[in-house]
C-alpha cells in the first residue's frame with residue numbers, strides 16, 4: 001500500500017450518535033475527551049452529525065466543546081443504516097481528512113466504526129476505556145482491556161490515518177455545557193440515494209421495561225453469586241425499588257439465570273457510572289470492576305472481609321447480604 005501523507009490529516013472528530021434528533025450521552029462524553037486530545041495536539045475538535053432534521057443538535061455539540069460541526073442532513077438518513085451512514089462517513093473522511101475519530105461503543109458505533117475504518121484502510125481500537133496522547137509519538141494512545149481483562153493494553157496507530165476507536169459509554173463524564181460557545185457548521189450534501197440502502201426500517205418496537213435504565217441510572221443495586229438463590233435476589237429488587245434504583249448483576253448471577261443479560265455489569269456487560277453503586281455478594285473480579293469502577297460512590301456488602309471489592313469500595317459492610325439488605329431497605333423506607 002502506498003504511504004500516506006500523515007501531515008494532510010488534521011483535527012479530532014467525534015461521531016454524534018442520535019436517535020429521533022436526540023444525541024446519545026456518549027457523544028457528549030467523547031466531546032469532552034476529544035477536546036482534551038485536540039488541545040494537546042493544538043488542533044480543532046469537530047462533531048459529525050448525520051441524520052434528518054438534526055441541525056438543532058449543533059448547538060449542543062458546540063456547548064460540549066466542539067469548534068466545528070460537519071452536518072449531513074437528508075431524508076434517506078433519517079434512521080441509522082449501515083449502508084447509508086458508512087457511505088456518508090467515508091466520504092467525509094476522504095474529503096476533510098481528520099487525524100482521529102472517536103465513536104461510542106454502542107450498537108450503532110460498533111457497526112459503523114469498523115466498516116468505515118476498513119473502507120479508508122485504517123485500523124480501529126474497539127471498546128476503549130482510556131484515551132490520551134502518547135508523549136513520545138504524539139499519537140492517540142487508545143487503552144482497552146485485553147486478554148480477558150487481565151491487562152490494560154495501550155494501542156497506537158502509527159502507519160495509517162485517521163486513527164480510529166470506539167469508546168465505551170459512561171467511562172467518561174459528560175462535560176459541563178457552555179451554551180455561549182458557537183462554531184462553524186459545514187453542511188455537506190449526501191451522495192446516498194434511497195436505492196443504495198439495502199435494508200429498510202419497517203417498524204420500531206420499543207421494549208417496555210419496568211425498571212430504571214441501567215446505563216442512565218444514578219443509583220444501582222447489583223447482586224452477585226453471594227445472593228445464593230433466585231428467590232434471595234428479590235432482596236436486591238426490594239432495595240432498588242425503595243431507592244428508585246436500577247438493578248445490576250454480576251456475570252455469575254446472570255449465568256445462574258437469576259437476572260437477564262441486560263442487567264449484567266462488566267467487561268462483557270454494561271459499563272455504568274452511577275452516583276452510587278451497591279455491590280451485594282459480588283467478589284470484585286477485574287471483569288466486573290471494568291464495568292462499574294467509574295461510579296462516584298461504591299458501597300460493598302460481602303461476608304468475606306478479604307473480598308477484592310473492598311479495595312475499590314468507598315464504604316464496606318462485612319456481613320451476610322440476607323441480613324444486611326432487609327435492614328437497609330427498612331431504613332431507607334423511613335427517609
Ligand code: FAD
Nearest residue numbers: 224225226250251252266267268269281282283288303321
Ligand atoms: P463470586 O466471584 O463467586 O463472588 C461471590 C461473592 O459473594 C464472594 O466474594 C463471597 O464472599 C460473597 N458472598 C457469598 N455469600 C454471601 C452472603 N451470604 N453475604 C455476603 N456475601 C456473600 N463478570 C462480571 O460480573 N461481568 C462481566 O461482564 C464479566 N465478563 C467476563 C469476561 C471474561 C472474558 C471472563 C473470563 C470473565 C468475565 N466475568 C464477568 C466473570 C468474572 O471473572 C467473575 O467470575 C464474576 O464477576 C464473579 O461474579 P460474582 O462476584 O457474583 O461471584
